[in-house]
Amino acid sequence: MRSPLIKAKELIAFSDTKKFILVDAGYDYARYESKHLAGAIHIDLNKDLSHIEDNPALGGRHPLPSPVAFGNTLGKLGITPESHVIVYDDKNASMSAARFWWMLKALGHEKVQVLDGGFQAAEKQGFPINNEIPTSQALSPYPAKDWKLPLTDLNEVKSASGKTNQSIIDVRESERYQGKNEPIDKIAGHIPGAINLPFTENLDEYGFFLPQEKLKEKYLKEFNGIPSNEIIVHCGSGVTACHTLLAVTFAGLDIPRLYIGSWSEWSRNNLPIAP
Numbered sequence: 001m002r003s004p005l006i007k008a009k010e011l012i013a014f015s016d017t018k019k020f021i022l023v024d025a026g027y028d029y030a031r032y033e034s035k036h037l038a039g040a041i042h043i044d045l046n047k048d049l050s051h052i053e054d055n056p057a058l059g060g061r062h063p064l065p066s067p068v069a070f071g072n073t074l075g076k077l078g079i080t081p082e083s084h085v086i087v088y089d090d091k092n093a094s095m096s097a098a099r100f101w102w103m104l105k106a107l108g109h110e111k112v113q114v115l116d117g118g119f120q121a122a123e124k125q126g127f128p129i130n131n132e133i134p135t136s137q138a139l140s141p142y143p144a145k146d147w148k149l150p151l152t153d154l155n156e157v158k159s160a161s162g163k164t165n166q167s168i169i170d171v172r173e174s175e176r177y178q179g180k181n182e183p184i185d186k187i188a189g190h191i192p193g194a195i196n197l198p199f200t201e202n203l204d205e206y207g208f209f210l211p212q213e214k215l216k217e218k219y220l221k222e223f224n225g226i227p228s229n230e231i232i233v234h235c236g237s238g239v240t241a242c243h244t245l246l247a248v249t250f251a252g253l254d255i256p257r258l259y260i261g262s263w264s265e266w267s268r269n270n271l272p273i274a275p
Contacts, residue, residue: 004101004249005209006086006113008125015127020084021077025049025096026119027089037088037119038128041077041136045096045239048073049103057268060261061184061237064147070103071144078137081109088115088122092207094199098242102258105249106149107142114246117208150257152232154269157259160232161193161272167223168194168232169256171244172263176236179275184236185264189273191234197222199240202247215251227254234259234266 006014014020024032024040032042046052051065065073079085085104089097093114104112115122123129152160160166170190175181177196182188190196201218204210210218223231228248235241238260249255267273 002111002113004113004246005116007116008121008127011086011115011122012125012127020086021079023077023085023087023100024119025087025089025100026091027095031090033131033133035129035131037122038130038132039134040088041134043073043077043087043096043100045099049096049099055268056237056264058265060263060265062239062260062264064103064238064260067107067144067146068141071107071142074104074142074144075140076136076138078139079142080139081143082111083109084111084113085109086113086115088118090119092118092203092243093209093246094240094243096239098246099239102149102242102245102255105255106147107144108148117206120207149255150229152257152259154261154265157191157232157234157266158271161191163193165226166193166230166232167226168234168259169222169244170194170196170263171199171233171235171241172196173198173200176263179273185267187267187273189267189275190263191266192272192274194234194274195222197244199235199243199247202243209247209250212251215247216253219248219251219253228256229254231256232259233257234262236262237264238262 022040050062087097177190179188233241233256
């Protein structure tokens with residue numbers, strides 16, 4: 001099975017073949033315009049990877065677009081089911097790269113990898129950098145009917161929060177989970193029953209994902225006998241949660257269930273909140 005991660009050295013060695021599509025999923029488009037990995041096309045979290053509604057109480061701050069809408073976006077980028085896609089961002093995969101990976105996997109796409117260490121790792125290894133904006137070869141829409149990976153909704157999370165045999169993982173920073181700090185959403189705290197495993201703990205001190213065996217050992221211990229595909233993972237708005245889904249997949253375990261509405265939805269619906 002192809003690893004969901006690719007190292008910068010592997011990318012450089014592979015780049016001579018030109019048999020892949022390189023995607024920059026960084027949130028800061030100004031940075032992309034200024035410098036990016038040569039040949040990378042850009043995808044936008046708000047415009048391409050979300051269908052943002054006026055009221056975050058209905059689906060959170062970054063709800064998913066429909067599979068059909070996402071398929072249209074992929075077609076415009078020249079991505080087909082046969083494409084080998086490599087995606088990166090400049091935040092160790094936490095800002096959109098892992099989300100894009102999850103969305104492609106959720107359509108059943110096989111050949112998609114996230115650049116371990118992101119933009120900075122490739123730049124340090126000498127991958128060519130420029131500010132040229134490549135033109136995508138628009139194709140027919142990517143065939144997409146439904147999401148094939150497990151999702152969960154507000155009602156299912158409400159039910160799970162009262163059970164002792166259903167783990168809910170909150171991947172936000174510890175201070176947000178503990179209600180000490182909430183820089184984005186209106187109410188601080190966490191979903192009752194959720195445990196805190198910050199996504200940053202998937203990484204080593206250099207910003208690379210921990211070794212596969214170390215991640216596997218960690219998550220098997222935390223899941224405490226519950227199959228990984230029954231675990232619910234969430235964050236603030238369904239973006240950084242995908243970082244942990246990527247880490248669990250890299251560890252060789254089944255992909256957990258994503259609560260896309262996450263804290264941004266839960267905290268706006270007059271539901272119980274643990275401090």
